[in-house]
Amino acid sequence: MRRWLAVLVAATTSLVLIALLVPMALLVRALAQSGAVDQATAEAQSVAASVGTAGAAALTMTAERASASGGHPVTVFLPDGRVLGSAAPRSPAVEYAARGRSLVAETPSGLEVLVSVQGLPGGTAVVRVGLAEADLRRGVGAVWLGMLLLGLALIGVGILVADRLALALTRPMSGLARVSHRLAAGDLTARTTPGGPPEVRDVGLALDHLAGRIGDLLAEERETAADISHRLRTPLTGLRLEAESLADPEEAARLGARVDALERAVSSVINDVRRRSRDQESCDAAAVVGERVRFWSVLAEDQDRPVDLRLPPAPLTVAAGAADLGACVDALLGNVFAHTPEGAGFAVRLTAVPEGARLEVADTGPGFGAGSLARGRSGAGSTGLGLDIARRTAEASGGSMTVGAAPGGGALVVLLLGRR
Known part of the structure; x- marks a missing residue:
């Protein structure tokens, strides 16, 4: 904005100065020409006073002295x-002046000032003073240069003043942008400092009001989540007691494990909701991905699924928590087991890229069907939340997710995870 305001002021000032200085420049040239004509007329009249009273030799000396003193040829x-x-x-203008009329006439080299001297015995004499173009423009160039420098100085002053005014406007706007970025990053304590024009102050007050309202809504959400947690604990406890009362110990243990998993999932969701703002976590992606793939490899071995795992030799830190990344990998591999037939293999590759890390999960199943990428409408009858979890994990780290077809057929999910 500062640049555009400076350009606007420079253009406006230039137009004003052109409208003012161009007529002044023409006036200066006209005044210089008029002054030169007046000086030449005075020189001609001084010589004309000697015509008729001085002899030819004296008159010649008078004309030569006038030429030397004034710098103009006198004839x-x-x-x-x-x-x-x-x-x-003896030009036509001289002939016209010999009829008794003084005048100023143009010549190829400039002007000639002709003064008619009447009353002589033989007729009318004419005193001529020649003016060259340099005589007519003497001093004009210096004045024009001074006007040009003055105009440039005025434009510079105008740009400087505009820049100061623009800075007074852009500085509070930059502050508003910084506060908005802090709010977007989860810092709800960020507030603006009043300053700048009234309109900018109004925007700052509105942004502060919005931040306060967001804080109130999050507080209400945390309270609601706390209430939900208490409501869910009771049926989970009853379900656990029902599982423990089963006569079959293996069935009781299996249902108890499912209840424990459900309780952990509910606790994780509630903790995420109640958390005011997430601090940016990080983890070693190679360790997390390797651990989760080894966990799923046991089930893959039971179902005769080939597993291809490729990890970088060195730790690879990404901007995602170990729990979030582990849940992401579990969701993607769970989709493989849920939506591909037994015996279909899968490959997991983690590589380092300039942005952070690239995680690829590919399988040899039927691939994504029409409509299978829309949340809530999986082609295999699932809710589609597995891909949604993976997408949110990637975007939270500053990366992205893409899905498509694997080179050998089947599904391919690619996650770009941001670097910590």
């Missing part, structure tokens, strides 16, 4: 045809 045309002083052609 005297006598009625008898003699030409005294500086050599000059």
